[in-house]
Amino acid sequence: MGRQGLGAAEQLRAALGDDMVSTDAAVIARYCQDWHGDVTSSALALLRPRSTQEVSQAVRLCAELGLGVVPQGGRSGLALGAVPDAPEAQVALSLERMDRIRSLNARDFTATVEAGVVLEAFKTKVSEAGLYFPVALGAQGTCQIGGNVSTNAGGVNVLRYGMTRELVLGLEVVLPDGRVLDLLSRLRKDNRSLDLKQLFIGAEGVLGVVTAVSFKLMPAPDQVATALLALDTLDDVIELYRVARRQCCDLMSAFEFMPASAFALAREGIPDLALPLDPAHRAYALVELSGSGLVDIEALLAQFLELAMEEGLVRDGVVAQSKAQARNIWLVREGMNEGQARRGKHLRTDLSVPLSELAAFVAEAEAAVERALPGAVCVSYGHVGDGNVHLNVLPNAAAAETVDQQIDRAKTVLNEVLDRYDGSISAEHGLGRLKKADFAARASSVHSELLERIKRAIDPASTMNPGCQFDLRVDRTGAE
Known part of the structure; x- marks a missing residue:
């Protein structure tokens, strides 16, 4: 009877095929929880395309069906950016099958790589060519290139090489209507008009799906x-x-x-x-x-x-x-x-302050948490060169408050101290869904308005990762 009369999940399978689409609840469940297992969700379907063309086809169909698309890499993020939050109206789009290194040019010191390539595998291939890719993360054995770009990943080498953003020469992106924006480039200097690729770096998939990236590489340190x-x-x-x-x-x-x-x-x-x-x-x-x-x-x-x-x-x-x-x-x-x-569920933070104020901030913040939550343990560590501290709080198991209540209170206390230092609630992990409300409470009206205008211009129906970073009120036709 064709696609008419079929539910959205059945229409996806009919149009895209069983190889790309899974509606098996057990399979989907593995793709719908956060890195630490604290949050578990679901999705209408899991889509696993093998090429940019298949991503384009899948995104276009989801837009037609009024479904939200939640792009996923290695699912090692810490801000719930890749966890669906409306299971009946969203699909999980995993890029894991797009795992080709399209080119590696030692003479140009560049590489073009698909979004699903695991960071550690990419670093190994680059090393074998006598070159070096400096992004280094604890999760590099599972995180993927598309996720690194979409979260503007940091890591331990930022003070010398910068965030992922500084290493990107070009992008290939599938837009919310399914069109492909080809901005792949090996050029170090290209000053033609606005640098559109920057819109998608750190955007956590809210404007489109990063399918391939061109990077600049460095000589391997011997x-x-x-x-x-x-x-x-x-x-x-x-x-x-x-x-x-x-x-x-x-x-x-x-x-x-x-x-x-x-x-x-x-x-x-x-x-x-x-x-x-x-x-x-x-x-x-x-x-x-x-x-x-x-x-x-x-x-x-x-x-x-x-x-x-x-x-x-x-x-x-x-x-x-x-x-x-x-x-x-x-x-x-x-x-x-x-x-x-x-130690169990605890507060994980990703804060940054000016380097000159880092020590004072840590001392004040830890003291504030200890006053508010006697018996809780603060663990502060991080990247000195870029002012990034992970000030984590391990709840007191003997406290009258629940673990979740202690985590909420600790977050409130830390953010209050952070605000006095004009710091950032997200230095390198992104906002995702976890920090969306905290960001909204601190963003200026001008900042929020510009973000919403950009989102409406590129994704008026809020197809791409709806509910991530900020909310955009739309109907399913895209009308305001």
Whole structure:
């Protein structure tokens, strides 16, 4: 009887085929929960296209049917940007089958890659060509390129290489009506009109589906020096960063800070982890320098550490003597995330303040949480060079309030302190659905109006990831 009279899910299957469309509840469930399993949802169907043409076909049909499209990458985001929130009216669109590296040009230092390629797999291929792609995340074994671009992913190398946005040369995007916008480019300089690709970077799929990306690449560093240093206070860590920034300049690729609790949490996440330092100090800095060619990275690190010791900043430390030792140092930083996850549901934040005020903010914010939630544990760590702190709060299991109530209260307290510092509620994780209300409460009327105008201009029917970042009131015909 054709497609007439069929429900929306059946129409999707009839038009797109069983290979692309799944309506199996058990299959869909795996694609409709957040990274930590705290939130579970569903969708009308799961779509898994294999090409840009199939994405275009699927998005066009969903627009005709009045269905919202929730694009998905590796589903490792932390802001619920890829979790459907209207199961009867939305489909999940996974890009995981679009996993080709279309080109890798070592002479141009560029690559063009499809959205579903896993970040770690891409980095490996780039490395095999003697080049380097600097985005480095704890979830790089599962997160995908399209998600990295759509959330403007950060990571540990931002202070040297910038966010993902700085690495994008061009994009291929399927628009809400199914048309394909081809902005793929290998050009480093192209000043023709507005840079439209920037609209889609960090947009979390609310304007279209990123299907392919052109990136600029770097020479692979053949020298890497890694050190874990113990200090007395976070103020000392910030001062150490200033020294490192002056003395090591752009050869510093990472500068992370951690509290003493990082070691215990890392052991909870990785029980057999060998601790590289005594966890007896109050603050720790993980410093990494890298370079290639004629620069002597090890000598530079040694000179920097000698200066830091002379200034009385560093109390103890260890310098990795091998790749294995360097990896073990990084496992402390990565393992603490696993340890927090094993403590159960907790508040995860992604805040940023001016670097000069980072230590003061952490001290004030932790004190405010401790007053509001006695017995709760604050875990503050992050990326010193870009002012990004993950100030997480582990609830007190013995408290009268529920875990959710404690999380809500802790978030309110932290945001109140953050506002006094003119900080950001999302440094690198995006807004998604999790931080939408907090963003709306802080955005100016002009800011909100411009965002809504852009959304209406490109996606008037709110087909693309409806409910993510901000709400747009429309009827299903797209009329205002």
